[in-house]
Amino acid sequence: MDKNTIDPAKSIPAFYAGQSIFLTGATGFLGKVYIEKILRSCPDVREIFILMRPKKGLNLNERLEKMLNLPLFDKLREERPSNFKKLIPVLGDTSQENLGLSAVDRQMLTEKVTIIIHSGASVKFNDSLKYAILTNTRSTRDICILAESMKNLVALVYVGTAYTHLDNPFIEEKMYSPVADWRKMIKVAELLDEHILSIFTAKCLNNIPNTYIFSKNLAESVIQEYSLSLPCAIVRPSIVMCSLKDPFPGWIDNFNGPMGLSIAAGKGLLQVLCASNYISQNNMPVDTVINTIILVTWKLGLTSFTPGSTLFVVNCTLPDEKSISFRECCNIAFKCGKEIPIEGILWIPNTLFTESLIMHYVLSILWHILPAILIDLLLKLLGHRPMVLGLQRKIYVANRALQHFTCNEWKFDDTNNRDLMSLIPSSDREMFSIDLSDLDIKQFIRNGIIGGKKYLLHEDMNRLSAAKAHFKRVELFVTTFKAIIGISILWMMYKWMCS
Numbered sequence: 001m002d003k004n005t006i007d008p009a010k011s012i013p014a015f016y017a018g019q020s021i022f023l024t025g026a027t028g029f030l031g032k033v034y035i036e037k038i039l040r041s042c043p044d045v046r047e048i049f050i051l052m053r054p055k056k057g058l059n060l061n062e063r064l065e066k067m068l069n070l071p072l073f074d075k076l077r078e079e080r081p082s083n084f085k086k087l088i089p090v091l092g093d094t095s096q097e098n099l100g101l102s103a104v105d106r107q108m109l110t111e112k113v114t115i116i117i118h119s120g121a122s123v124k125f126n127d128s129l130k131y132a133i134l135t136n137t138r139s140t141r142d143i144c145i146l147a148e149s150m151k152n153l154v155a156l157v158y159v160g161t162a163y164t165h166l167d168n169p170f171i172e173e174k175m176y177s178p179v180a181d182w183r184k185m186i187k188v189a190e191l192l193d194e195h196i197l198s199i200f201t202a203k204c205l206n207n208i209p210n211t212y213i214f215s216k217n218l219a220e221s222v223i224q225e226y227s228l229s230l231p232c233a234i235v236r237p238s239i240v241m242c243s244l245k246d247p248f249p250g251w252i253d254n255f256n257g258p259m260g261l262s263i264a265a266g267k268g269l270l271q272v273l274c275a276s277n278y279i280s281q282n283n284m285p286v287d288t289v290i291n292t293i294i295l296v297t298w299k300l301g302l303t304s305f306t307p308g309s310t311l312f313v314v315n316c317t318l319p320d321e322k323s324i325s326f327r328e329c330c331n332i333a334f335k336c337g338k339e340i341p342i343e344g345i346l347w348i349p350n351t352l353f354t355e356s357l358i359m360h361y362v363l364s365i366l367w368h369i370l371p372a373i374l375i376d377l378l379l380k381l382l383g384h385r386p387m388v389l390g391l392q393r394k395i396y397v398a399n400r401a402l403q404h405f406t407c408n409e410w411k412f413d414d415t416n417n418r419d420l421m422s423l424i425p426s427s428d429r430e431m432f433s434i435d436l437s438d439l440d441i442k443q444f445i446r447n448g449i450i451g452g453k454k455y456l457l458h459e460d461m462n463r464l465s466a467a468k469a470h471f472k473r474v475e476l477f478v479t480t481f482k483a484i485i486g487i488s489i490l491w492m493m494y495k496w497m498c499s
Contacts, residue, residue, distance in 0.1 A: 008301075008302060012042065012425065013043070015298050022113040022117070030290065032070070032072055036247060039087075050064075051090055051093075053092065068084060068087075076247070095139070099139060114152045115157075118158045120139060121159075122135045125401040128211065133185055134190070140222045141222050147226070157232075157235060158234050159293065161212075162412055170413065171412050233314070237284055237316040238284050239405075242286065250447035258283070261395070266341075266449070266452070267344070271368065272360060276326065276353065279406075281326050281329050283318065315413060332441070332442055334349050341470070342452075342459070345471060364396055
């Protein structure tokens with residue numbers, strides 16, 4: 001496609017033709033889907049520089065090769081295999097000062113890059129304050145410093161989170177006052193050691209539930225300050241879940257957040273959850289989030305930058321008319337889970353919600369910990385490795401980490417998001433759609449269950465009959481067990497009344 005003959009304002013692929021992109025977070029969930037989408041739908045992009053570090057004994061090229069062997073890239077491999085050559089790994093690390101870049105690589109990026117997508121972040125809620133600030137906040141500052149040296153930069157898009165400003169029940173597409181001075185917090189994180197900084201964590205966070213939200217809040221204020229001299233935008237996705245349809249329905253590759261709890265519930269391990277029955281969940285398909293990032297970059301790149309202009313912010317969230325309660329979402333999942341059960345379930349999936357921390361703690365001991373001890377003891381006697389108690393510990397920690405989000409609800413302004421939809425050229429509407437007005441929630445949940453089985457648990461769908469048979473056996477056992485317990489209680493009550 002010739003960029004000179006097609007108006008980039010009327011064609012998104014034409015805009016991306018010849019662009020050189022620098023992507024952080026390339027090995028994360030969002031990063032991988034972004035790479036696949038750009039290389040397949042904007043085939044004339046010049047190159048994508050991806051910030052990577054060696055991991056688990058693999059060098060950059062080996063790690064990249066392993067990543068590209070994922071099923072996610074099968075469609076790209078079939079349609080445009082030569083575009084894989086446009087991926088250029090760059091040695092670096094967002095947790096290191098100046099992104100850990102060498103002088104040679106910095107110079108190369110400065111000369112070539114026209115678009116920066118900063119999606120790299122540690123998404124763990126239990127990171128130390130020091131690590132969260134250095135990885136999520138300082139890296140954003142260093143990205144902006146690098147961007148200032150790029151003469152051909154047309155867009156810097158920062159991927160934040162819709163939950164950055166939780167003290168507002170209605171979150172608008174605008175900037176809010178930062179919770180602290182980002183410069184001072186970076187300096188504190190650099191100077192103080194982990195132990196000393198951990199003592200001040202509670203005071204620093206104040207009412208913010210975790211270090212992730214705190215550090216992402218500071219990062220937004222970094223972008224706001226540098227947006228006075230750079231063409232910047234912020235995309236705030238809510239809870240990112242499996243793909244809706246692109247490159248295929250149900251792609252998921254991590255157990256983060258609600259996905260881990262969903263798998264635990266599907267296995268029958270999660271019988272009680274600290275959550276509200278009534279709040280709505282704001283789960284976004286990952287491909288819709290990626291399309292939003294692509295569109296925001298396109299809009300920003302076509303807009304003449306004026307120093308001091310208003311920072312463009314987009315809440316990438318589910319429309320209110322499509323949101324359903326957390327309880328309803330779980331009920332749909334349990335119904336689908338009976339038709340497409342996870343292999344080797346230990347109990348019938350059925351989760352009780354409670355907002356009481358005390359009740360959650362007591363029921364976790366009765367329904368999670370004590371049965372886990374008994375099962376592990378049985379496994380040990382049979383010569384197997386005990387593991388259920390360890391899983392239950394992780395489930396409890398994960399639930400408590402998410403408790404603020406499963407017991408509270410926020411509404412989001414999506415005016416800019418809707419405006420973006422209206423700007424999509426007619427020829428690109430299907431490829432880059434962010435319209436969720438026709439979203440089938442039940443089908444989305446069903447695809448998520450299948451995706452979890454295939455891509456997280458690596459289960460063969462050809463074994464579905466065996467999984468269903470096991471489900472029925474467990475269902476019979478649980479029904480019999482509950483009947484025995486019920487009859488026993490009634491018998492004891494009868495004996496007590498007759499005595």
